[in-house]
Amino acid sequence: MHSAANAAPSATTAPAAPVTLRSYEDLPGPRAVALFGNALQIDMPQAHLQFEEWCREYGALFKVRMGSRKLLVVGEHELIAKILRDRPDGFGRSDRLQEMWHEMGLPGGVFSTNGEVWKRQRRMVLSSFDPAHVKNYFPALQGVAQRLCGRWQKAAAAGQAIDLQADLMRFTVDTIAGLAFGAEVNTLESDQDVIQQHLDKIFPALFSRIFAVIPVWRIRRSASDKQLEKSVREVMLAVDGFVAQARARMQADAGLHQHPTNLLEAMIAAADQPDSGIDDSQVAGNVLTMLLAGEDTTANTLAWMIHLLWLNPATLALATAEVRRVCVGSSVPTLEQLSQLDYVEACAHETMRLKPVAPQIPQQAHKDTVVGDVMVPAGTMVICLMRTDSVSDAHIAQADRFAPERWLGQGELAHSSSSAKRIAMPFGAGPRICPGRYLALLEMKMAMAILLLNFEIQNVSTPDGQPARELLKFTMTPVGLKMQLAARQL
Numbered sequence: 001m002h003s004a005a006n007a008a009p010s011a012t013t014a015p016a017a018p019v020t021l022r023s024y025e026d027l028p029g030p031r032a033v034a035l036f037g038n039a040l041q042i043d044m045p046q047a048h049l050q051f052e053e054w055c056r057e058y059g060a061l062f063k064v065r066m067g068s069r070k071l072l073v074v075g076e077h078e079l080i081a082k083i084l085r086d087r088p089d090g091f092g093r094s095d096r097l098q099e100m101w102h103e104m105g106l107p108g109g110v111f112s113t114n115g116e117v118w119k120r121q122r123r124m125v126l127s128s129f130d131p132a133h134v135k136n137y138f139p140a141l142q143g144v145a146q147r148l149c150g151r152w153q154k155a156a157a158a159g160q161a162i163d164l165q166a167d168l169m170r171f172t173v174d175t176i177a178g179l180a181f182g183a184e185v186n187t188l189e190s191d192q193d194v195i196q197q198h199l200d201k202i203f204p205a206l207f208s209r210i211f212a213v214i215p216v217w218r219i220r221r222s223a224s225d226k227q228l229e230k231s232v233r234e235v236m237l238a239v240d241g242f243v244a245q246a247r248a249r250m251q252a253d254a255g256l257h258q259h260p261t262n263l264l265e266a267m268i269a270a271a272d273q274p275d276s277g278i279d280d281s282q283v284a285g286n287v288l289t290m291l292l293a294g295e296d297t298t299a300n301t302l303a304w305m306i307h308l309l310w311l312n313p314a315t316l317a318l319a320t321a322e323v324r325r326v327c328v329g330s331s332v333p334t335l336e337q338l339s340q341l342d343y344v345e346a347c348a349h350e351t352m353r354l355k356p357v358a359p360q361i362p363q364q365a366h367k368d369t370v371v372g373d374v375m376v377p378a379g380t381m382v383i384c385l386m387r388t389d390s391v392s393d394a395h396i397a398q399a400d401r402f403a404p405e406r407w408l409g410q411g412e413l414a415h416s417s418s419s420a421k422r423i424a425m426p427f428g429a430g431p432r433i434c435p436g437r438y439l440a441l442l443e444m445k446m447a448m449a450i451l452l453l454n455f456e457i458q459n460v461s462t463p464d465g466q467p468a469r470e471l472l473k474f475t476m477t478p479v480g481l482k483m484q485l486a487a488r489q490l
């Protein structure tokens with residue numbers, strides 16, 4: 001043990017009163033074996049569940065070793081909030097993430113960078129996601145929603161089961177391509193080889209390589225490594241295509257340099273300034289980042305929401321009644337109508353509390369610091385477990401119930417709303433909080449309104465008839481959801 005007096009870290013996360021500090025080695029944790037550490041005890045697609053179980057066993061701060069890499073795992077929401085707020089100086093994305101990102105041939109963007117480069121990119125990205133910009137884009141979102149409705153009408157008429165996540169990813173890819181790149185991507189009306197099949201290979205590979213103990217792909221390229229390379233090539237071709245289309249529009253209309261209409265045009269305008277510090281690779285990196293960060297996060301949250309509503313019929317009935325009352329007379333809602341869907345929005349928040357698609361946020365300490373009562377040397381990887389407190393009865397009343405009311409300050413759970421808002425951080429927190437959260441909520445309300453306005457849900461099923469299993473592929477997805485719809489009779 002060490003005393004606070006002889007440790008002099010930058011104590012942004014230190015408790016106020018002097019306490020005895022522990023070193024990393026003092027921490028409890030699962031028994032590690034030589035060479036592999038704890039890696040053999042972790043089944044990567046379920047890693048979050050293993051970490052959550054260890055958190056219950058060893059407490060809110062414990063150690064895990066992946067090969068020679070030491071991880072500090074943190075499961076207490078106040079410590080997590082402090083870590084996430086102590087950015088960009090105290091913590092940031094890990095060297096390992098950046099190494100794997102580059103090794104896979106991906107150009108860096110706002111998600112993967114740190115320091116000055118991140119600051120410049122973050123400013124640029126934020127401006128294109130402000131509510132005013134999203135409002136301008138709204139008619140295009142209505143168009144994408146109309147296509148989702150058409151796709152589901154066909155499936156309903158044919159009595160076909162819908163592959164829920166695949167359809168929702170079509171919806172989110174088409175939306176982000178329109179909003180961020182000004183591109184007409186229509187995967188909803190296509191059954192061709194679509195870009196999301198390739199996007200879907202990249203994040204899972206990144207995730208497993210970050211935590212791999214032995215970099216087997218460097219020793220021998222397997223069939224899936226070759227498939228991954230192909231997917232990266234295909235996605236980068238699409239990215240370059242979006243950039244070329246935007247450049248052509250900007251050449252045809254010089255005014256777009258002064259008044260860009262989307263994120264991509266804004267980035268190109270910024271990159272074209274002398275001494276901008278932004279080059280073509282950063283532009284491409286952020287196009288790619290938006291596709292990756294905006295696609296399966298929103299689609300999987302929606303899939304979880306539909307699944308949870310199906311498992312809770314009384315809640316589904318309330319959400320349906322709200323949509324049909326607010327959007328009466330429309331088949332695709334207006335922005336004004338979406339802003340009135342308070343109960344549906346509460347369903348989204350409650351879904352993200354129980355099923356956060358980012359159940360763990362890895363960070364790296366940039367300098368020597370203190371987390372709780374633990375001294376953390378610069379360079380340590382810290383895994384923030386985002387769900388432990390938000391599903392614990394010690395923090396949230398009736399924590400395992402799917403009860404959207406708690407977000408509205410209504411009914412018997414009224415007192416629970418402030419704790420749920422404080423504890424669940426599904427979009428992260430602090431300076432790197434998700435910049436797409438406003439858009440994501442809008443997209444989710446739009447998709448739910450389309451579903452509940454135009455259809456009756458007949459069934460939402462899983463392969464084994466049990467509640468959907470959680471699979472961690474960077475984001476946490478439900479396994480194998482199928483939905484059956486009937487057109488609503490008006």
Ligand code: HEM
Nearest residue numbers: 110111293294297298301358427428429432433434436440
């Ligand atoms: C339900 C949907 C979504 C969820 C749950 C979600 C969640 C997250 C989380 C947890 C982070 C990490 C935050 C942190 O480090 O504190 C993040 C970062 C990010 N998200 Fe989202 N996200 C969603 C949708 C979107 C959308 C639609 C976009 C854009 C199209 C987007 C773009 C980004 C970007 C660019 C970052 C990196 C920000 C930075 O590092 O500065 N996300 N998101």
